[in-house]
Amino acid sequence: MIKKSNIRENECFEVVIENISKTIYKEVQRKIQDIYRNKFLIILDKLYLEVYQDIRNLLIPILVQDINEWQESIENESNDYKKQYEIYCENFFEGRYTYLLNRYKRLADTINLYKVDLFFSINKFILNLIENRRKICLFFLLDTNKFIIEFIKFVGDKHSADRNICFKLNNIIFYYKIRGMKVQLLADKINKEVFSCKYFKFPKSIIFTNFMIQENVINNDCENIKDIESFYFNTGVMLFYIYLLNGIDFHNENIIADGRFPILIDTETVISTISSKDIGDLGSSVFASAMLPMKYSKYYNGICDTSGIGQKNKILKKYIAFENPFSSKIKLKFIKILEDDIVSFLPKFNGVNYDALNYLHCIVNGFQHGYNLAMKNKLAYKRIIDNADNLMPRFIFRNTCIYSELLQRLYAPDTMKSNIYTYNFLKKFLKNIPHVNSDKKEKYINQEIEQLLKGYIPHFKICSKNYILRSNSEEVLYEDLSETLSVKKSLMTKLMQLSKEDLFFQIELISVSLNINNHNFKKINFNYNKPILRLIEESIHVINGKLLVLTLQKDWQGNYIYGNIKDGLYEGALGLLLAESQFNSYFSYQKIEKNILDSKDIGLINGYSSIILYNYYVSNLEKEVYFLEDIIFTQYDVIDGLAGYILLVYRKYIINKEELLLDYILKLIEKFMMFSIVNEEKIGFAHGLSGLKIIYIIAFKLTNKQKYLDKYKVIDEKDDISRYSSGAWCNGLTGYLVSEYIMYKITNKETHLIKIIDNLDKLFIFAYKIDDYCLCHGVFGILDFLLTLQQNNLLNDEFKLKFKKLEEDVFTTLDKKSILIKDISLFTGISGIQYYYNRKKENRKSILSLCY
Incomplete structure (x- = not known):
């Protein structure tokens, strides 16, 4: 029994976890002491903190479930849940622990292996230090007559029983590392012979066959403010160095700013292999290094990833938390907290860290300088990497x-x-598994x-x-x-790739990534001929014969990510083809169609719905609609799910009332009805209620079953127009009115048209408030819908004048205001402007209303 009455703990189950952790820690500590007693002073006090946290992470899920089950078995005895918790903990080692070890077969195995691994890693670490103590002391200028080892913490991920360790030797901090020794030797040699060790450094290290010892690097101040410029110039050289060696995974934790020098503190991935398919692609570009921020905040006003070059940042961390803590009704949950990220990778002067944003030109200059050094020292570099195939660098299958x-x-x-x-x-x-x-x-x-x-x-x-x-x-x-090349071939391939064209492309990537001199923003200037086309073509590159079309696209959190364009309509190659037919010279429709059909995806973003809508728009109405039986979908919405697919297939049925097509639509509706939509809370046309409710109108029209009309009414009541606070197509008033327009076209009922007309004044107000220009959630989505109404003679003279004035104001603003031009996609980028211009000129139907 744990002799603690009225248990008081800082953390739930602390008394239980502490007991188990101390048992494991003392067992390992005793073994180590028995081996090295009276020989060396070895301090392992902080090892207990590591053991406690590891055991806590292991046991908490099981303890929470077990106390819940135990509480249910004694529910009639007492309703004092706090007291029950105390009883559970006090009596835990009187049979409950044994019960858990027997019930959870992997638990006992995991704890036993943990003890074995813990002893192995600590013993091997100490043994390696002791056997090489004289060499280590002489190398780091330590007193050879004193050898005191103090464990501080494990460092990095646990990849095996053997661990990287932070420790003190004679009261000075060092790092013991068990991987990457050969890579470090080669990387250091390249730095010396190609870059003269003038620009960046590695920690002072003594390297043995199966481990190395590194000095501790501190984020020291620069000597003067001019050194900040030098630091970022040197960082640019280091960026090229990592690019040259195909280095990967250089996030901010792998670099420390020491005065004007960036220090690469983790070199395990500084040399890597490349795939033959990545040659000339982003996979072997400066982006692969992870030193550059590929992700920016949704307004492009700050970096939101952990790249090695950047700024102070906040990151989302996940922690275990509890509902009803310290009770037998305890529940486990995970919470995410936004915290300040590390800043040790940023240079410092007078105790203040300086981010890269005011020194971006220095990075580019440094990168160019590094490039020139490599071109000048090609022969020396070739000689160094000639034996690179005996390296065994890290290979990463998954993140x-x-x-x-x-x-x-x-x-x-x-x-x-x-x-x-x-x-x-x-x-x-x-x-x-890739590769x-x-x-x-x-x-x-x-x-x-x-x-x-x-x-x-x-x-x-x-x-x-x-x-x-x-x-x-x-x-x-x-x-x-x-397709993976050997280390030597990977390095040689990159060397052979160096050229003026490659330098220009890499600097373009750096400029986009860091938005140097507002590189990603421009005024459209419609006085020039085809201004949008010229801007789109700036993002199209041919590298080593490979076509790269790059765009800034948003992730699910709304942040911008720079990368290769996909296949579909929303933000892919099909969208560019739809916006401007002259892009046929870059893309093959047949290849795009094959890729999409092979994917089995049905969505509008990158799936089969993209193909159907594209063909409606280009008036290829004879194009066959395939009856896809093994479709893949996880969403039921319009933009990426089953609802959008049904709407587009039904559009075909309106044109050509084939019996087979009707049967197929009814099967799709049956799949759709398996999902209960009544409790859906999300509003909007693209993702929510406005789009989904149309399916019930179609179902009612095809079957005349009252249950579908009843469900439509329930959803329509939830889809309250007063909930819409923006003019967006995806989740705003435009999308709501597009939904009413489609239902009007399907049913020919005036009630839907009245809703549209009654809300046009509100839509014009939103149009002048909206900040974005795009089709999806910007002002061009509103213009596109108004154009649809005008094409169908649904605007009166007053609204026609308002529409004309709005359109003129929008184009005038685009001439005066810089906008993000590196998102070239159809729905969220500048291709949407080109689409609108051509659609109006050619009097085509709207993709936002799915060509209804």
């Missing part, structure tokens, strides 16, 4: 955060019960699972079978990978 989330999931009670269940769970989740030849996928998925079941973040190093010393679960063979 580390995916593995981290999976490990957290494996601590859930259901996956702790059985190895077989957990294996099958992981197998299902990891069923697709690997199809006949080898099973092999590497099993290696991922093997590492995850041991509690490790999967880690792989790539090598040729000619260099294998012994087989283990971390090795990836070149021979098993599709």
Whole structure:
């Protein structure tokens, strides 16, 4: 029994977790003391904090579920949930712990393996230091007569039993690292012989066969304010260096600003391989380094990722939290908190960190200087990398955060019960693995699972079978990978790629990423011939014979991400083709159609609905609508789900009333009705009620079943027009009125038209308040809808004049105001303006009203 009455804890279940953690810690501590007693002073006090946190993460999900189940079994005895919690904790080791170890088969195995790994990592770390103590002390100028080791913390992800460790040696902080020694040696040699070690540095390190010791690097002040400029110039050189070596994963935690020098503190991924398909693509560009911010806030007024070049930033962190804490009714939940990110990668003067935003030109100048140095020292570089194939650099199958989330999931009670269940769970989740030849996928998925079941973040190093010393679960063979080049060939390929054209393209990427001199914003200036086309073509590049069409697109949080354009209509190549037919010289419609059909996606963003709407717009009404049986959809909305698909197929049925088409639509409606929409709260045409309710009108029209009309009325009542506070098409008043317009075209009922006319004044007010120009959520969406009404003779003379005035004001504003021109997509970017201009000139139907 735990002798604690009226338990008081800082954290839930602290008394239980503390007991188990101390037992594990003391067992490991005792073993270490038995080995090194009376020989060396080894301080492991802080190891307990690591053990406590690890055990807490492991046990909390099980403890929460178990106390809930226990409480239900004694519910009639007492309703004092706080007291029940105390009783549960006080008596936990009188059988309850044994019960949990027996019930959750993986729990005992996980704890036992954790103890074995913990001892292994600490013992190996201490042994390596002791065996090489004289060399280490002499290298770092330490007293050779004194050797005091103090553990501080584990560093980085747990990839195996062996861990990276921060420690003190004779009261000075160092880092013990167990990976990347050969990479560090080669990277350092390139820095010396090509870049003369003048611009960036690595931590002072002593490298042994199976580990290295690095000095601790501090975010020291610059000597003067001019050194800030020097730092960012040097950072530009370092950016090129990482680009040259195909380096990846250089987020802000991997760089520390030490005066005017950036220090690369983690070199494991500074040299990497590339895929043959990435040559000349973003996958082998400066973006691959992760030093540049590819993600900006939704208003493009600040970086919102953790790139190695940037500014002070906030990041979202996930924590375990509780409902009804310290009671037997406790519930587990996860909360996300926005916190200040680290700033040690930013240079500092007088204690103040300076971000990159006022020194962007220095970065470009440094990058160009690094480029020139490499061109000048090509022969020296070739000589250095000639033996690079004996390196075994890290190879990344999936983002580390995916593995981290999976490990957290494996601590859930259901996956702790059985190895077989957990294996099958992981197998299902990891069923697709990139880069690997199809006949080898099973092999590497099993290696991922093997590492995850041991509690490790999967880690792989790539090598040729000619260099294998012994087989283990971390090795990836070149021979098993599709299109991946060897280290030497990857480095040589990048070297051969260097040219004036490549330099221009990389600087363009840097300029877009950092928005240098407001690079991403321009005035349209309609006085010039085809101004939009010229701006779009600035984002089209041909690199090494490969077509790259780049656009700033928004992620699900509304932040901008720069990357290759996709296939579909919303923000893809099909949208460019629709906006301007002359882009046929860049894109093949047949190839786009094949890609989309192969994807089985039905959405308007990148799916089959894109193809149908495109053909309606270009008046290819004879184009066959395929009856897709094995369609893939997870959404039921208009923009990316089943509702949009039904609306477009029904549009075809209106034109050509084929019996087969009717049967197909009824099947689709049946699928749609499996989803209960009555409780849906989201408003809007693209994602919410305004778009979804049209399906019930279609269902009623085709079947004459009153239940569909009744459901429509319920949803229509929820879709209150007073809830719309913007003029957007996607989730504002324009979308609501588009929905009424489509229903008017389907039913010919005046009630829908009256709703439209009654709200036009409000729509004009929104039009003058709206800040964005685009079709989806900007003023051109409003113009497009008004043009539709005018084409159908639904505007009176007063509204025609208002429409004309609004259109003139919008185009005048675009001549005077700089807008974001690097989003070239149809619905959210400048292609939407070109679409509107051509649609009006050619009197075509509107894509925003799905060509109804």
